[in-house]
Amino acid sequence: MPSAAVFTDLDGTLLNHDDYSYAEALPAIAELRRRRIPLILVSSKTRAEMAQLCAELEITDPFVCENGSVIVVPPAWADVYPAEREKLVEEAGALLDYRGANRERIVQLLKTMKDDFAFSGFADMTVQDVMDCTGLSEGAAAKAMQRCASEPLLWRDSAAAMNDFAQQLGRHGLRVLKGGRFYHVMGECDKGDAVRYLLSIYESHDGAKVGSVALGDSPNDLQMLKAVDQAVVMPHPDGTYMHDDGLAGAIHAPFQGAKGWQIGVQAALSKLDEEKQ
Incomplete structure (x- = not known):
């Protein structure tokens, strides 16, 4: 069992915001591999996007897609993953644990809300539209549109309207979360749920x-x-940081993207090591 586990967001965190590069984070990734510390990617991105990144970085640990809506379980975890096996979907050599809402249901509901709120979802966009608002290549944008449990939105309405929008979604068992570029409509789950669940597996083993x-x-x-x-x-x-009273003990990385990620991982591991002594 590993002594530690690192969970990371992607855009603006491990990946640079503009060019999506992770090059400056590679020394820290190599250090995690040397210490046998799993690196678990946790993102709003789709499985197609994240599987490619895992292959590039030679990551064989589980990863979490669409803001916690899907956990992708590698074959090696099949015997230790506690979810009921019959509820897992086997696809392309991996087991998928669907924890969120069905995207088709989300999109159908959003269509009924178009007259009351101003927004554009991925279902309304072409591949070129997604390329224009993300800076992704055509192939990457196509992968970003392969969603199964969430719908990203460009919000074009007021903050007050967003409150009403969220309340209406809640009556249908859905929620909306703000990400770096988009708002994400999804089921009643989040990244924290998935992280706690995966930690419980590591610790119970x-x-x-x-x-x-x-x-x-x-x-x-x-x-x-x-x-x-x-x-x-x-x-x-x-240059600003997200603020919340629950983050009082957080480390604040000095730079955005891969460069800051490298420094942040090193600082966090050093702090954990000190606490063990």
Whole structure:
């Protein structure tokens, strides 16, 4: 069993906001591999997007898609994953634990709300539209549109309207979370739920405490950051940080994206190591 586990958001955190590069984070990723500390990606991105990144980084641990709506379980975890096997969906050599709402239901509901609120969802966009608002390549944008349990929105209405929008979604068992670029409509789950669940698996396997670190920059990361021993808050593009009273002991990375991630991971692991002494 690992002595620690690192959970991380992607856009603006492990990945640079503009060019999506992780190059400056590679030394810290190599250090995690050397210490056999799992790196668990936790993102609003789709399984198609994240599977490619895991392959590039040679990550074989579980990963969490669409803000906690889906956990992708590697084959090696099949015997230790506690969810009922019949509820898991086997697809392309992995087991999928669907924890959120069905995207088709979400999109159908959003269609009925178009007359009352101003927004555009991925279901309203072409691949070119997604490329224009994210800076992704055509292939990456197509992968970003392969969603199964959430719908990203560009919100074009007021803050007061957002409150009404969220209340209406709640009456249908759905919620809306703010990410770095989009609002995300999804089921009643979040990144924190998935992180706590995966930590419980690591800890129950050998019956020992696993030190935990999480890195993120946006409101949809908040519950994940609160679920771990050491949170690392990444700066926004304008240099400001997300604030919450529950993050009083958080480390604040000095830079956005991969460069700041590298420093934040090193600082968090050093802090965990000091606490063990």
